[in-house]
Amino acid sequence: MYVELAEARGVTGFLHPCEAEKLPEFAAGKVCLEIGAFTGYSTWLMAQTAASVFSVDTFKANSAGTIQQDDLTTLTDFLRTIDGLGNVDYFIGTSAEYAAKIDKRSKFDFIFIDADHSYAAVKADIELWWPRLKKGGRMAFHDCFENHGYFPGVYQAVYERFGEPEGCEITLAWVTNR
Numbered sequence: 001m002y003v004e005l006a007e008a009r010g011v012t013g014f015l016h017p018c019e020a021e022k023l024p025e026f027a028a029g030k031v032c033l034e035i036g037a038f039t040g041y042s043t044w045l046m047a048q049t050a051a052s053v054f055s056v057d058t059f060k061a062n063s064a065g066t067i068q069q070d071d072l073t074t075l076t077d078f079l080r081t082i083d084g085l086g087n088v089d090y091f092i093g094t095s096a097e098y099a100a101k102i103d104k105r106s107k108f109d110f111i112f113i114d115a116d117h118s119y120a121a122v123k124a125d126i127e128l129w130w131p132r133l134k135k136g137g138r139m140a141f142h143d144c145f146e147n148h149g150y151f152p153g154v155y156q157a158v159y160e161r162f163g164e165p166e167g168c169e170i171t172l173a174w175v176t177n178r
Contacts, residue, residue, distance in 0.1 A: 002045055011081050013041025014065060015142065019172040024049040026110050026138055026174070033108040033132075035095045035125055036115030038065045039074050040081030042142075046112070047085045054108075055082075055090040056098045057115065066117070066150075099128050107134045114142035119153030126161050133177045141165075144173035 002024045003017045015023070020041070027046035037043050037057040046053045059075035060068045075092070082088045091098045095115060111133055113125050122141070133139055143151040144158050148171065158165065158173060165173040 002048055005048070006041065006044060009044075011041055011044045013038060015041060015045075015172070016170040018169050019142070020045055022140075022169050022172055023112065026112075026140060027053070030109035030137075031107075032110045032112065033129065035111070035113045035129065036142075037074075037078055037090065038114075039077035040079075042112060042114060043078070043088060043090075044081050044085070046110075047082070047088050050087060050110075053085075053088045055088060056093065056095055057090070058094060059092055095125050095128060099132075107132055107137075109134055109137045111137070111139045112142070113139065117143055117151035117154050119156050122154050122157035123161070126157060130161075130177070135177055137177050138174050139177070140172055140174040143171050144168070145171050 003020045023042055023045040027050035030050055032046050032050045032053045034043055034053060034055040037055040038061060043053055043055045058068060059072045059078060061074055062069055111129050115125065141154055141158050144154045146155050148155055162175045165175050167174050
């Protein structure tokens with residue numbers, strides 16, 4: 001349903017439709033944190049059902065979303081995507097910069113990590129944000145599967161920290177803070 005609504009509005013991204021439909025489900029009624037927004041597809045999907053979405057990105061990715069550039073590259077597209085969504089706020093910068101800026105007691109119901117896909121960055125994002133996930137909250141990771149030819153670091157960091165995730169849809173894996 002949400003994938004079709006997004007397409008009709010011209011909102012697209014790198015999520016498989018099965019993955020994309022999971023995000024509004026996970027975000028329903030929740031306070032959400034998104035690490036890595038690119039042009040806002042996942043932001044838009046979560047915002048359809050979330051209480052609020054806080055999106056963090058440098059907005060300097062190349063067109064494949066994999067390499068950082070010197071200048072802002074995706075901010076205009078992101079702003080166009082979230083236009084009219086009153087439950088979305090964003091921060092231009094890194095995950096660590098945002099964590100240092102917000103109240104250390106801030107907690108989230110749902111955290112979606114889809115930023116720098118290197119092992120070190122995913123591991124750092126897990127260490128940084130897991131303590132800020134509410135009990136019973138869910139953390140999800142995109143591009144997380146064992147034989148991923150482009151992003152093996154995502155799988156390595158997730159499985160090293162959590163073992164087998166409780167669920168996986170194509171390359172979207174998730175765990176719950178029990």
